[in-house]
Amino acid sequence: MYKSFSAFLLVCVALVLAGCHSAEQSPKTASIPQSNGPRIYVTNEVSGDLSVIDAGTRAVIATVPLGKRPRGIHASPDGKTLYVALSGTPIAGPDVDESTLPPADKSADGIGVFDVAQNKVVRIIPGGSDPENFDLSKDGKQIYISNEDISAMSIVDVATGKVVNTIKMGGQPEGVKTSPDGKQVFITSEEDGTIAVLDPVAGRMIATFKVGHRPRSVAFLPDGSKAYVNAENDGGVVVVDAVHHKMLTAISLGKPGVIKPMSVLLSPDSSRLYVSTGRGQQVFTIDTATDKVLGSVTVGKRPWGIALSPDAKTLYSANGPSNDVGVVDLATNTLSGTIQAGKGPWGVVALPR
Numbered sequence: 001m002y003k004s005f006s007a008f009l010l011v012c013v014a015l016v017l018a019g020c021h022s023a024e025q026s027p028k029t030a031s032i033p034q035s036n037g038p039r040i041y042v043t044n045e046v047s048g049d050l051s052v053i054d055a056g057t058r059a060v061i062a063t064v065p066l067g068k069r070p071r072g073i074h075a076s077p078d079g080k081t082l083y084v085a086l087s088g089t090p091i092a093g094p095d096v097d098e099s100t101l102p103p104a105d106k107s108a109d110g111i112g113v114f115d116v117a118q119n120k121v122v123r124i125i126p127g128g129s130d131p132e133n134f135d136l137s138k139d140g141k142q143i144y145i146s147n148e149d150i151s152a153m154s155i156v157d158v159a160t161g162k163v164v165n166t167i168k169m170g171g172q173p174e175g176v177k178t179s180p181d182g183k184q185v186f187i188t189s190e191e192d193g194t195i196a197v198l199d200p201v202a203g204r205m206i207a208t209f210k211v212g213h214r215p216r217s218v219a220f221l222p223d224g225s226k227a228y229v230n231a232e233n234d235g236g237v238v239v240v241d242a243v244h245h246k247m248l249t250a251i252s253l254g255k256p257g258v259i260k261p262m263s264v265l266l267s268p269d270s271s272r273l274y275v276s277t278g279r280g281q282q283v284f285t286i287d288t289a290t291d292k293v294l295g296s297v298t299v300g301k302r303p304w305g306i307a308l309s310p311d312a313k314t315l316y317s318a319n320g321p322s323n324d325v326g327v328v329d330l331a332t333n334t335l336s337g338t339i340q341a342g343k344g345p346w347g348v349v350a351l352p353r
Contacts, residue, residue, distance in 0.1 A: 032057075032061055033057060033059075034054050034056075034057065035054055035055075036353050037054060037055040037056025037057070038055040038309055038310050038351060038352050038353060039054065040054075040055055040307070040339075040349070041053075041073060041082055041114075041350075042325055042345050042347070042348050043066070043070035043071055043072075043073045043305075043318075043345070043346045043347040043348075044070065044341060044342030044345055044346070045069050045070060045091065045345075045346040046343035046344030047343035048065065048066055048067060048068055048070060049066055050065075050084070050114065050342075051063055051325075052064065052119065053325065053339055055309060055350065058339050059339075060340065062119055064114070064119065064120060066084055066114075067124065068086055068105065069086060069089070069091065070112065071085050071087070071132050071133065072084070072085035072131070072176075072346075073085075073347040073348070073349050074135060074349065075349055076136065077138070077139070077140040079116065079351050079352070081115060081116065082113075082116060082349060083111050083113060083114070083134070084114060084347075085112075085132055085133060085134055085145065086109065086110050086111065086112050086131065087104075087108065087109055087131055087132065088104050088105030088108030088130075089104040089105075089130045089148075089149055090102055104130065106129065109126075109127060109129060110125060110131070111124065111131060123161070125156060125161035125162075126162065127147075127154060127156060127163075128145055128150075128152065128156075128163055129152075130148045131145045131146065131147060131154070132146050132148045132173075133145075133146050133174055133176050134176050135177050135178045135185065136178065137178060137200060138178065138182035140158065141158055142155055142164075143156040144176050144187070144200065145176065146173035146176050146188075148173060151168060151170065151171050151172070152173070153176070153196075153198070154166045155167075155200070165203050167198070167205060169187060169189060169196040170189025170191060170194050171190070171192050172189060172190035172192075173187050173189050173190070174189075174190050174215075175187070175188035175215065175217040176218075177217075177219070178200075179224050179242065180220055180221075180222055180224045181224055183200070183201070184198065184200070184206070185197070185198040185200055186220075186227065186229075188211075188216055188217070190214045190215065190232075193210055193213050193214065193231075194208050194209060194210055195208070195211050195218070195240070197209075197245055209240075209247070211229045211231065211238045211240060211247055212229065212247075213232065213233035215229045215230060215231060215232070215238070216232060216262055217230045217263045217264045219264040219265055219266045220266075221270050221288070224242055224243070225243060226240065226241060226242055228240075228286075228288075229264065230261035230263065230264050230275065232260050232261055232262065232278070233256060233257070233260070234250065234252075235252060235253055235255055235256035235258070235259045235260070235261070236250050236251050236259075236261065237251045237253065237261055237273070237275055237286065238250050239291060251286060251292075253277065253284050253293060253296075254280060258279070258280060259280040259282070260277055260278040260279050260280055261275050261277050261278070261280075261284075262275075263275070263276045265306050265307070265308065266288070267308065268308070270288055271288055271289065272285055272294075273286040273288050274286075274315060276304055276306045277296075277303065278302050278303065279302055281299065281302070281303065282298050282303070283299050283317055284296045295333050297333050297334060297335055298335065299319060299328060299335055300322040300326045300338060301322040302319060302322070303317040303318065303319050303320075303326060304320055304345075304347070305317070305347035306318070307348040307349050307350045308350065309350050310350060310352040313329070313330055313331065314329060314330060314336075315328040315330055316348050316350060318345035318348045319338075319345060320344050322338070323340065323341060323342065323343055323344070324338040324339060324340050325338060325341050325348065326338055327339065
């Protein structure tokens with residue numbers, strides 16, 4: 001009887017301890033209250049993960065490991081999948097001597113496929129060498145990717161997860177944008193100050209034209225007639241004829257070198273263009289009817305990627321050195337707060353719940 005009772009006590013103690021251990025190992029996010037608000041997804045280039053933020057509570061509800069240097073992030077047309085560019089090429093800032101950096105880890109290059117419902121990466125598919133940014137075809141079946149270190153872009157078939165074509169272009173390609181009708185893809189060349197135009201059906205470049213110094217991002221008007229392109233080293237934005245592939249005019253935002261436009265984003269009705277400015281720490285608003293600057297708001301250190309909430313009333317900015325996300329109330333054009341993310345936020349996407 002004594003031995004049986006002692007054994008019983010030992011079992012009880014073991015169960016209690018196991019329960020305590022289990023509780024200690026439970027995700028911290030399990031106890032965080034969640035709303036039915038949109039979810040904000042932020043790639044953190046330095047910490048190599050994805051911050052999942054509840055827009056309603058402004059709390060990080062999950063941090064998901066992605067891989068090395070996650071940067072470009074885009075949603076599938078149905079919003080069920082997020083694709084993230086991953087790169088094993090070491091980070092090199094403007095003042096870094098690249099010869100002192102370790103060799104690139106090419107095994108880390110790829111496109112992470114994140115299932116929104118499962119809240120996890122389900123596979124990694126090839127993305128060519130050193131993928132930085134990309135866009136999808138309108139049907140979501142292909143991904144067009146900039147390969148910065150080899151001056152090329154890759155076309156990936158999503159279903160098979162294979163690179164079906166790699167095409168040479170100007171130096172340091174970065175920004176990629178599919179036209180509204182899906183018939184052309186613009187890829188920026190930072191080094192050459194040009195845009196290469198891809199015919200995705202023919203699988204070849206059909207034009208290249210000048211747009212300004214260090215273009216990184218493109219935004220098309222809904223009818224595809226014009227596009228806006230940042231000119232980082234010119235302190236402004238360039239308006240281009242997207243049909244005839246030529247520059248139309250330039251919009252100055254501030255002193256070159258102080259204001260450094262990075263990402264351009266149109267409102268759903270295309271009446272407003274939003275521009276992040278990196279070291280300028282601001283997001284500018286441009287009236288697309290007049291191409292005049294309406295104002296700006298300071299959002300944090302080195303804002304790069306920007307995204308709009310599903311109702312287009314709020315803008316989110318990924319602020320790299322601040323390690324946070326700026327939240328802008330567009331009705332008043334004021335910063336309503338910041339949300340701590342991972343290290344080196346780069347890209348941001350907002351999806352409805």
